Amino acid sequence: MNREKIAVLMGGRSLERDVSLKSGERVCAALESLGYRVLPLDVTPELVATLRAERPDACYIALHGKYGEDGTIQELLEFLGIPYTGPGVTASALAWDKSLTKRLMAEDGIPTPAWITLTADAFKEMGAATALDLIPDAVGGFPVCVKPTKQGSALGLARIDAPEALAEALLSALSYSDAALVEKWVDGCELAVSVLDGPDGPQVLPAVEIEAKSGLFDFSAMYTRGETDYYVPARLDPDVAAEVERLAARVHTLLGCRDVSRADMVVGADGVPYVLECNTSPGMTETSLLPMAAESAGMSFQDVVEHLIRESLSRKG
Template identity: 45%
Template structure:
């Protein structure tokens, strides 16, 4: 077995820094467990990174940054410029996936159901007047609805709005995480995450994870606080519905041109329609994250999956 120098990147300056660091530590330890002959190092994304890469050029990088720093394609553009191999989707696919309205539009074009949405820049919100804009949005989308930043993850800045009087606060909360927000029709149903891995054996979907937060909303607290969310993996779906959900995950992975791994978040409504919500090219790998649960349900390990991807590149 060939020894390799692998660098796990985590941290950064996004609001998801702490989650990224936890993911990075877990992945680094997992790789050391399954490939003890490899040199697995860890680094933050700061001013010391480029000098480090020049002096300690790795064979492969595992980017586990969340938010813009790791998912908008910029870091991957840099790694491609430096001609350094890395795990995950390329810069182009990352940009498409990170922009929720763009990803939703492309996925909708394949026939997958996507909740109706409106995109609203903060400048338009101010220039046209908040009351008029919110009234128009409420009339078109209806209540309840979901307000979220168009970019970013971990449900930061996301609100479910059931009454018109709660919309202003939700808009302000979303604008705190970005200049543009996405207002989307709320879909009631079973929330499911579909992880896709693209390794030595080809592209396949892992067992879906069903998400049942005790608060009713899978927000930041529910995602990263142990005991606040109940998970079922495999999801409590019929065999036919489980296959449909997995096919949606594979479709998203394909239409956006993603590589190595992705996680699509979907909802299954009472009529059995699978609705695409968003996709993540740098899924969390913490002890409460969804992709590790799916990997475990497939009787695999995080270390083996990532090592297999690294070795197949």
Template identity: 40%
Template sequence: MTTTPRILIIAGGLTHERDVSVRSGRRVANVLHQAGHEVRVCDLDASLLPTLEEWSPDVVWPLVHGSIGEDGSLQALLESLGVPFVGSHSVQAMMASNKPTAKGLLASAGVSTPAWLSLPQSLFRQLGATAVLQALDPRLTFPVVVKPTDGGSALGISRADGTEALRSAMVDAFAYGERVMIEQFVGGTEIAVSILDLEDGPAPLPPIEIVTDDGSYNYDARYTTDTTQYFVPARLDAALTSAVTQAAVQVHQVLGLRHLSRIDFIVDSEGSVWFIDANVAPGMTDTSLFPQAAEAAGSFADTCRRIVAFAASGR
């Protein structure tokens, strides 16, 4: 193996998050190319397997967001081919990317997470949407957050303050998958903690506070508007900073993640830290949170170099 590994970045794919994935792939490719690496970007299509065979990269960095990019499918393929790659193993990626599964594992480990209920679209078709929604009222109190059980970039996520809004929110969420999760809304400050897990084990990067005009960090707020404010590091006191970063490391370890992750929380008005989501393939665009945290810790470019070098070693 050369001292500077040849890197194949997989980006794109036929997911709802294709555009974000392509932008992530291009940015990481540019950073690594400028660092002297030989880098190729390949779409998740029929060209992938021939490229892997013909070019024989030292390490692959999957940057496909959502569905098969994060649910363990792509990771399982790379494992079967014996190709070193950046990110978590297939089983761990599958568990982390499924929101109810991740929440269940973490709740069992003592991590605080809002109450939730996960339902398939088939249940609504068989029992009737009105009957099911009426039965849900005692389980969770409004407001609630409705989201697809899989996927990222906040696609299909909305808040519902009543039954009619809940019905509409579930229709929106079902557009992105066959199963939705209804989660108790917890008000507070949105905090994202990126984890870098290399030679010395998992370590948190500076936490980021996200502030939006309407308090909704949805897809538009993340990628298509300039109204979102990011505070790096987050405006938390020392005790809360310690609490949220320790919680992020715990989540990363309980879920068995590898190399890097981004863990999202809400810190409520009483200072309680609530786990919301775990991301096994964090976005790497100009407005994405992992690059901002890496830059605040020193250098995003250096972080990328360290990640690919460590992953190329097969660890």
């Protein structure tokens, strides 16, 4: 019987609060059935006082988005001396920033779609007209994907097919984050590739292939049952599958991730898997991709939760 006390951090103030509450509830149920003493904690200003009073053995971070996935909560838990699940402060901060992640990946030779990053300040300084004029050529023409550099769940993200729609998409992305990313749109097979650290280093789980019925894997397609078809393992040629696996493990290591990560990719018509981003607090909801991948590898949801919490407890000082 596991008797350690585990605080499950969920909810909070991010735009992905509701998703996080769903992840958190499932994680709590799994931990309870594993015999842990579970303390579900919606993240409020009282968090520090509660953690100091309750002194959990570890925190399971079921937060998504800003503050939960960007290194903020990780830094706070380091300060309080409480071990937690998932990557540390630096890896979380790097992965949360899609622009920095892409720069690191490009420098490492990991394929990622051509892009430019435009801060809100640069957009103003340069003048919107100049920026709009320069962007399409810089990323190889339309269609492009416009997204906030720091956000998740496809919030503030749009596919743009023509110059007229670019300004509005940029302003929308900039309302979510201090910078926007304009990226070449890659048509192809979309994948989510999860990684769990094991005794022999990063273990890549079977890739999940994603086919949104609407054609766009947006917030609704991510979290509404029946709006997206998933294939696990993905229907890939063996050499592409091997490359996908190699890239997911490489991104995990490159960003300094620990315990878990999930790389989102698109395999283009050229057969190249382009990495879009890396997630350090992957969703744990009913429709989430990491649990799907784990199940295909013979690991139940409970197994994943137990694995992650055991890893964090092993770091207890």
